[in-house]
Amino acid sequence: RAKELGKARYEIFNQQMYLDAMSRLELENELRQAIFHQELVLYYQPIYSLSNLKLIGFEALVRWQHPERGIVSPDNFIPLAEETGLIVALGQWVMDQACQQLKIWQDKLPPATSLTMSINVAGEQLHDRNFLQIVDRIIDRTQVDSQYLKFEITESMLIEDTEQLIEVMHQIKNRQIQLSLDDFGTGYSSLSYLPQFPIDVLKIDRSFVNAMNVERQNLEIIKTIITLAQVLNMKIIAEGIETDVQATTLNSLNVEFGQGFLFSQPLTAEQAETIVIELTHKS
Ligand code: C2E
Ligand code: MG
Ligand code: MG
Ligand code: MG
Numbered sequence: 001r002a003k004e005l006g007k008a009r010y011e012i013f014n015q016q017m018y019l020d021a022m023s024r025l026e027l028e029n030e031l032r033q034a035i036f037h038q039e040l041v042l043y044y045q046p047i048y049s050l051s052n053l054k055l056i057g058f059e060a061l062v063r064w065q066h067p068e069r070g071i072v073s074p075d076n077f078i079p080l081a082e083e084t085g086l087i088v089a090l091g092q093w094v095m096d097q098a099c100q101q102l103k104i105w106q107d108k109l110p111p112a113t114s115l116t117m118s119i120n121v122a123g124e125q126l127h128d129r130n131f132l133q134i135v136d137r138i139i140d141r142t143q144v145d146s147q148y149l150k151f152e153i154t155e156s157m158l159i160e161d162t163e164q165l166i167e168v169m170h171q172i173k174n175r176q177i178q179l180s181l182d183d184f185g186t187g188y189s190s191l192s193y194l195p196q197f198p199i200d201v202l203k204i205d206r207s208f209v210n211a212m213n214v215e216r217q218n219l220e221i222i223k224t225i226i227t228l229a230q231v232l233n234m235k236i237i238a239e240g241i242e243t244d245v246q247a248t249t250l251n252s253l254n255v256e257f258g259q260g261f262l263f264s265q266p267l268t269a270e271q272a273e274t275i276v277i278e279l280t281h282k283s
Pocket of ligand 4: 183
């Protein structure tokens with residue numbers, strides 16, 4: 001009897017595994033299709049200078065407009081894209097689209113000329129042999145001025161293949177593209193390794209910004225990150241600013257830039273363009 005029960009449970013377990021595998025496989029196939037059927041769309045979150053609230057650029061954030069499921073957030077498909085290698089094609093699409101959009105705004109609206117476009121780049125992309133060639137082809141095709149591009153990489157990427165990574169980073173810098181370290185403080189990189197990477201901007205993860213006003217210690221942690229960035233000659237962007245107090249405090253601590261729901265959610269291209277047009281009227 002116990003044996004039977006055990007067997008039944010075993011079968012249920014297998015069935016569940018089968019279902020899990022099926023839906024993953026299905027999802028993977030759907031995602032592969034999505035890349036080629038134009039179901040992906042970019043949203044743009046404005047980034048501001050905290051001292052004068054001037055718009056300095058946008059971060060491109062991908063969404064999946066699923067025919068049945070509606071808008072799917074990147075947290076629900078980027079990890080799968082990374083595991084399956086689909087991220088290379090997806091990332092290429094994102095880069096091409098973001099560069100094309102920036103170029104359109106810069107050409108059409110003069111105050112947009114100095115706006116930057118931040119693009120999230122996954123580790124798998126940086127490790128792809130063709131990465132730099134892809135970047136060059138996109139810059140060539142879109143005719144975007146590469147000095148206005150910022151590639152965002154995460155701290156967790158810094159621990160693998162360090163030498164090869166540093167080489168690719170220098171190649172990126174040779175193209176005048178800036179490098180940002182995303183979600184800083186959440187990874188496992190050793191601080192003593194940080195100076196060897198040619199990073200221009202450090203992005204304080206929103207968990208720190210969020211916790212800032214809760215406990216005194218959290219404020220001290222942010223201050224430590226700011227000091228670290230200053231010592232390393234990096235600029236700072238604070239992510240996930242949701243309140244006036246957070247914005248004011250970060251500004252008083254000399255954090256240059258910020259993004260977050262206080263200022264704006266990620267916007268469609270159309271909505272983002274409205275903000276750029278407002279800029280035209282202000283100047
Ligand atoms: P991330 O690069 O750290 O992007 C910032 C995330 O924080 C975005 O989530 C944004 O919508 C959210 N956010 C911004 N301000 C606030 C705020 O004030 N409060 C809160 N609660 N959230 C805020 P999103 O768009 O869902 O993207 C999640 C992550 O997915 C990104 O985190 C990035 O790691 C990844 N991702 C998005 N697009 C791409 C892409 O094109 N390529 C790659 N490789 N990863 C991407
Ligand atoms: Mg990012
Ligand atoms: Mg981030
Ligand atoms: Mg993140």
